[in-house]
Amino acid sequence: MQLPSTFDPTRATAFARETLQIEAAAITAMAQRLDGSFAQALSLMLACQGRVVVMGIGKSGHIGRKIAATLASTGTPAMFVHPAEASHGDLGMITPADVVLGISNSGESEELTVILPLIKRMGVPLVAITGRVRSTLGQHAEVVLDASVEKEACPHNLAPTASTTAQLAMGDAIAVALLDARGFKADDFARSHPGGTLGRKLLTHVRDVMRTGDALPRVTQEAGLMTLMREISAKGLGASAIVDDDNRVLGIFTDGDLRRLIEKSENNSDLRNLTAREVMHPDPRTIRADALAVTAAELMEATRITSVLVVDEAGRLCGALNSNDLMRAKVI
Known part of the structure; x- marks a missing residue:
């Protein structure tokens, strides 16, 4: 031209x-x-x-x-x-x-x-x-x-x-x-813009996007590492919660944790004898179901994690989500 x-x-x-x-x-x-x-x-x-x-x-x-x-x-x-x-x-x-x-x-x-x-x-x-x-x-x-x-x-x-x-x-x-x-308020603005980015951020809650029921990865603290790995693979979250008999969250184990564990181990066959309690991260980051989904996104970004567990007021596991779930909901 x-x-x-x-x-x-x-x-x-x-x-x-x-x-x-x-x-x-x-x-x-x-x-x-x-x-x-x-x-x-x-x-x-x-x-x-x-x-x-x-x-x-x-x-x-x-x-x-x-x-x-x-x-x-x-x-x-x-x-x-x-x-x-x-x-x-x-x-x-x-x-x-x-x-x-x-x-x-x-x-x-x-x-x-x-x-x-x-x-x-x-x-x-x-x-x-x-x-x-x-x-x-x-x-x-x-x-x-x-x-x-x-x-x-x-x-x-x-x-x-x-x-x-x-x-x-x-x-x-x-x-x-x-x-x-x-x-x-911002919530009022969001209600008049439900199809927009701001509307999704202000109206979408964690409970709207979290995984529940059979899609929720969890094992007990006595479960072996192989059981833990199978749970992570089957549920596709990239992580699994470790819970007690009352379903209270004790820790979390992720794909990244597994890679680091293998890298540090001189004899991989010894890993089979480990339990979920021995390899988990205790007291993981959690969020409530009534929190905004964008808050979960901010938590993940601030702590450099890709998955977060959702708990109730008693600390019992009720859901989980990762960054892909938030992307599909167009929150991020």
């Missing part, structure tokens, strides 16, 4: 750096002028019995869709309604129990301004994110959040760049502040 003859890597990098600096400056300036209006906007949304209905056209509409998605995933019911579609029937999606969040840099987008009187007539509170607080949008809003920027990052000062970045940042600020005010 042939590059344009006008392409200058140094010039392109300089433009990129300047773009980032302009947009960073726009967000910094917006943060400095944040005032009581922000808290008023939050109060309206917290008191809302319906949903936050986000509206915007063009680039502001794209930003609006993202803001609505962020609100919905962080504990604030929200949806995006396209202003043009609202004029053709979708306005019926808005109820008096809702709050409308209108987004427009100019505050004069015709598709949005034409429905503002109808929103006001319905008695629906309107919060505006705009670059012109005295615009039509600003004048109709109960609360105006100033997202004005000194200039766009576009060298012609035309393409929405810094202004849309400011809108997006303001939307994130609203979502995060609402999240905190609602006491929204």
Whole structure:
């Protein structure tokens, strides 16, 4: 692929750096002028019995869709309604129990301004994110959040760049502040993202992935080394628990332990006479079934082990898992 003859890597990098600096400056300036209006906007949304209905056209509409998605995933019911579609029937999606969040840099987008009187007539509170607080949008809003920027990052000062970045940042600020005010926790976030990586990490417990019953490798402390080796091979965990007569965990023996034992032994035939009690690691690392699976992964990583035994409150063996089990569950 042939590059344009006008392409200058140094010039392109300089433009990129300047773009980032302009947009960073726009967000910094917006943060400095944040005032009581922000808290008023939050109060309206917290008191809302319906949903936050986000509206915007063009680039502001794209930003609006993202803001609505962020609100919905962080504990604030929200949806995006396209202003043009609202004029053709979708306005019926808005109820008096809702709050409308209108987004427009100019505050004069015709598709949005034409429905503002109808929103006001319905008695629906309107919060505006705009670059012109005295615009039509600003004048109709109960609360105006100033997202004005000194200039766009576009060298012609035309393409929405810094202004849309400011809108997006303001939307994130609203979502995060609402999240905190609602006491929204990581577990709540996971429940709204059950198919994602974070959801799996926060919702998957050890009991969901551990091996139990006949798949659980275990021998008594009197078992011979050959019996112990057969148990490890048959169950495929790479380790076996050593338990007492009451199923309490006394120790663990792994594939790695076997290799090291053979390497140190001058006469391998002597190994046949060893018992599980003599070769096991006593007091092994264990975890409870109600712990998060990601906690088991962190334990394995911190202690450089690949298998961990699961015990109940009395120290009795009830499960086991290794790193492969966690990988199959997509926890790691």
